């Protein structure tokens with residue numbers, strides 16, 4: 148519980164950076180007075196971004212839901228938790244019995260990764276339903292990176308993270324860490340970390356179709372045509388081989404596939420890829436030589452390299468480059484963090500070829516990966532019945548808004564209307580949950596404790612930080628884990644306690660430790676057991692005594708041999724699943740010509756976090772950020788001026804949006820931020836709806852995927868832009 152000074156220290160749960168914050172509260176009114184960066188925080192040292200102030204707005208937002216809602220015609224009525232749980236469980240059970248478990252689908256949104264209880268109980272809930280039709284935001288985000296890691300290192304969550312504080316050369320593709328503060332690279336105060344890199348004589352090179360905030364502070368920025376990162380990366384590999392720049396370092400004896408890579412890269416000379424990428428051969432050679440010469444270098448690719456047609460190949464080549472230059476698992480290169488709540492013994496429990504495509508989606512045959520199907524096929528799995536009428540008939544969304552976050556949101560919204568039953572566990576009536584039959588709101592972020600379980604695994608420094616609840620939950624409210632445990636129990640005729648006991652029993656067996664029964668059943672008891680069984684032998688009690696977090700030291704080079712989970716026990720630089728996709732890339736290169744027409748990319752704003760914080764006035768106020776960025780040459784050709792409105796059309800949809808004419812865009816490329824487009828009948832987010840902007844996923848195409856992983860293409864969407872008719 149909070150200390151008497153009324154200042155509570157914890158981490159900000161809003162994005163992957165998980166900065167330490169100090170929240171000053173007024174207990175009498177239950178309000179937040181201030182949110183400051185915690186200067187004593189062992190990791191973030193006082194840094195915070197404007198979104199942190201949104202915690203106050205979220206906590207106090209009168210439109211945040213506090214009671215379960217049941218659809219009544221076009222509106223909703225408040226009901227009791229007992230009614231809500233009984234109805235949800237009865238309907239789900241009935242649909243499962245009448246059809247099959249796969250007639251129920253689940254969708255988990257990004258905020259789940261930021262909530263310990265949701266992480267622990269979400270997976271159990273999905274298992275309890277028994278469905279294989281599981282979807283999440285993963286397949287509009289990092290799925291290609293997970294597929295690449297699973298093949299290179301044997302596990303989808305084994306991400307090589309840039310040792311950004313010790314590197315000398317940082318090559319960044321398709322990422323804007325100055326705004327995001329890192330993704331799959333938890334790194335609060337990226338602006339400061341990048342400044343420090345340059346002050347110690349290091350180099351920052353950014354390759355991006357937009358001169359982003361990160362590109363603006365880089366030593367060098369190169370424009371690249373969207374979707375062509377794999378060409379560029381392969382050219383770097385080709386130059387390294389051609390100029391004898393390969394040096395695998397200590398991993399040489401543990402690495403397979405180098406000769407195969409050499410052969411695969413042969414055709415991708417800088418001259419061969421220049422027309423497609425827009426990057427001159429000399430520039431490619433210079434970067435390859437700099438990478439080879441740098442004592443400590445890290446190549447990092449993120450959302451832009453994942454959400455494109457060759458997302459898995461690009462993600463794979465990022466790690467290939469780190470390996471070929473001796474920077475994989477190396478100080479100042481890319482390393483593998485060690486989470487405090489992971490098993491103490493690094494040795495993987497399972498080794499082998501990580502499974503891929505154990506089942507496929509019914510309509511299009513898209514592959515399962517790590518227990519999930521690509522969300523781009525969710526709508527068709529609902530609106531396209533099979534020969535025997537089989538289709539998805541019920542959906543449970545958990546902290547997600549797929550109508551705004553996944554491709555062809557208009558089709559998905561229509562498909563949701565054809566469900567027999569839909570439950571949304573959500574804080575708001577948003578563009579998706581407004582279509583549900585039942586809406587179950589969980590406690591707000593400040594009303595429950597948290598631990599950054601996922602992001603410890605991608606942190607640029609090993610650390611552990613406990614986040615206590617700031618306010619007691621409102622009367623008769625439920626934490627998200629309580630909702631998930633209750634539903635998981637009821638659909639199988641069990642209780643929430645049964646579910647918890649099952650979970651903690653498994654962890655007790657794995658760790659050989661007894662749970663602390665003085666703690667209540669729930670995520671805290673589970674976490675305590677995981678910490679005690681973890682590599683640093685911590686406990687929740689020890690974390691509670693350290694309100695500013697515990698620094699567990701810099702990333703450790705040399706861990707990889709112990710944690711490799713591949714069948715061979717070696718780094719597989721040329722895994723068959725991935726290299727089988729190279730002919731597709733080669734064919735695209737042969738077909739590449741001077742690009743015609745415009746392509747659309749996304750972008751992120753420091754005051755916005757995907758789609759769900761737009762109702763916080765403190766973040767939403769000010770100028771309209773949902774504008775289409777376009778290069779002056781394109782604007783002149785299309786007769787568009789700054790501030791004019793344009794119609795943007797793709798294969799699947801059309802939006803009308805103001806334009807911002809700027810040389811920060813690569814000619815031929817336009818950019819629209821994601822996460823906008825709030826409003827619509829039934830949604831209750833009046834501040835967000837006041838200046839809604841447009842939903843960029845009305846333009847993204849559910850048929851356009853990274854063919855290997857099934858990840859959605861959100862960057863490089865062909866569009867037509869014309870001046871809008873005057874209003």
Ligand code: SF4
Nearest residue numbers: 159162165166196198
């Ligand atoms: S960068 Fe901003 S939103 Fe992200 S954790 Fe830090 S303060 Fe919160």
